[in-house]
Amino acid sequence: MERIQTALQKAKEQHGTAWRRELPPTSPTLPTLDMPWPKIPVRQPDLKVMAKNRIVTASHGDPAHAAFDILRTRLQHEFRQNNWTSVGITSPTPGCGKTMVSLNLAFSLANQKNCRVVVVDLDLRRPQVAKTLGIANPCALETYFKEQSDITDVFVRYGDNVAVAANGRPVRFSAELLQAPETTRVLKAMKQRLCPNVIIYDLPPILANDDVMAFLPNVDCAILVVAAEATTVSEADLCERELSERTKMLGVVLNKCRYTPDKYGY
Numbered sequence: 001m002e003r004i005q006t007a008l009q010k011a012k013e014q015h016g017t018a019w020r021r022e023l024p025p026t027s028p029t030l031p032t033l034d035m036p037w038p039k040i041p042v043r044q045p046d047l048k049v050m051a052k053n054r055i056v057t058a059s060h061g062d063p064a065h066a067a068f069d070i071l072r073t074r075l076q077h078e079f080r081q082n083n084w085t086s087v088g089i090t091s092p093t094p095g096c097g098k099t100m101v102s103l104n105l106a107f108s109l110a111n112q113k114n115c116r117v118v119v120v121d122l123d124l125r126r127p128q129v130a131k132t133l134g135i136a137n138p139c140a141l142e143t144y145f146k147e148q149s150d151i152t153d154v155f156v157r158y159g160d161n162v163a164v165a166a167n168g169r170p171v172r173f174s175a176e177l178l179q180a181p182e183t184t185r186v187l188k189a190m191k192q193r194l195c196p197n198v199i200i201y202d203l204p205p206i207l208a209n210d211d212v213m214a215f216l217p218n219v220d221c222a223i224l225v226v227a228a229e230a231t232t233v234s235e236a237d238l239c240e241r242e243l244s245e246r247t248k249m250l251g252v253v254l255n256k257c258r259y260t261p262d263k264y265g266y
Ligand SMILES: Nc1ncnc2c1ncn2[C@@H]1O[C@H](COP(=O)(O)OP(=O)(O)OP(=O)(O)O)[C@@H](O)[C@H]1O
Pocket: 052, 053, 054, 091, 093, 094, 095, 096, 097, 098, 099, 100, 101, 123, 126, 128, 204, 205, 255, 256, 257
């Protein structure tokens, strides 16, 4: 625990001041001519499945949503200041909580009705977004990246402002797909058509393969999720260094921490 806290302190020292800068005024979102949002199939959130999988921000029943609202506010400050749109969420090793953080952040952002959020499951070898949200038979994302299917085939919509692309079939040569020029082109077109304020990419773990490194040129910044009592300081350090060399580090999320401060009764 102490080691994780030292790592967090370090991340705070490096990035903490950036969180506190003054916000510029919000720029109005521009309407686009070919807005496919109304054509994306709508899903009712399966709150039971989501609660079981610790997705707590789609409703306000669980006090744990407060932590994600803080993360949301910090992300929005940085996005506005830097004119960013996309964040990749990764971790050193599997199971640290990337998918849980990605989806909670997405629904927390979407509670602000003027914020359009897109989530893409890019953990292509072990896709988990569909299972976590209870989406049955999602489309294979590979077909979308190979321009064989459309936004309205791969995305489902929750309310007016969250679109989620889950993946129904693992991809064997995922690093190759992630760095293919067609993938970059498809993602650029997606951004243009959906006009999101925030795109969240749920990425694989960094130390498992080269998928994350292959994809980082496509994101504006990254969040590193570490798990208390599982991630070592050297793993956190190494991954933070690797990420900082290739993109901007938005911050480190300490997950699975058994001890929380009792201050203010939260
Ligand atoms: N804060 C937490 N406390 C307890 N369990 C958690 C917490 N966060 C996530 N989990 C659980 O840990 C498991 C892994 O979480 P999740 O799938 O979000 O991690 P991941 O990093 O995306 O994993 P993978 O690398 O396999 O994609 C899930 O069963 C999830 O419910």
